[in-house]
Amino acid sequence: MAEYLFRNSLCKNGINIEVESMGVDVNSPNRRPSRQTMQVLKEVGIDASEHCVKEFKRETLYKSDLILVMDKEHLQFFDDELLDRTFLLSNFAHSLRKWCVESGDMELELSDIEEDINDPYGKDIDEYRLCRDIIKEYIDIIIERIKIARKSEMEDGG
Incomplete structure (x- = not known):
């Protein structure tokens, strides 16, 4: 779900960044999203009918610039050398929001609760x-x- 939400938002904003997700349940590679996942994505105009859960592969992670996980338990799957680019999604978003608010670039409100995002499966x-x-x-x-x-880069001539 997160991959499709992220891709959709990037596309709507004209941002070209590669996003990929992997399942941590090694018993379920190539599984399709649940009917409920498909429905709630469809409700916001996203078609995930072609998606298959990709197997968790460490070599893919080593090529990644940023790794976002949904809950703290997922962090156990990562080698120590990946931890400098691995963040809980909620913590990462809260840190960015705080930085943007403090710099005067953002007034977006977000709850102060940093949380695991629980898997709704089942x-x-x-x-x-x-x-x-x-x-x-x-x-x-x-x-x-x-x-x-990106706006700052454009203003700086980069």
Whole structure:
């Protein structure tokens, strides 16, 4: 879900950044998203019908500039040398928001609670919607920070 929400937001904002997600459940590579995931993404205009869960591969992680995880338990899957670029999505978004607010670039409100984003798998559709909305809120912060950085680069002639 997060991959598709992030890609959609990047595309809408004309930002060309590669996004990829991997499942940490090694027993489920090539699994399709749940019916509920497909439904809550469709509700916001996103088609994820072609998506397959990709197997967790360490070599892919070593090529990544940034790794965002949904909950603290996911951090156990990462080697120490990856931890400098691995963040809990909520912590990363809160840090960016705080930096942007302090620098006067953003007035976006976000709850002060830094939290794990619980996997809604197996729960009712409202839990999927809540998960989607939480992820989207954090992604909006990241996108806004990227836009601020790009604007600053343009103003500096870069």
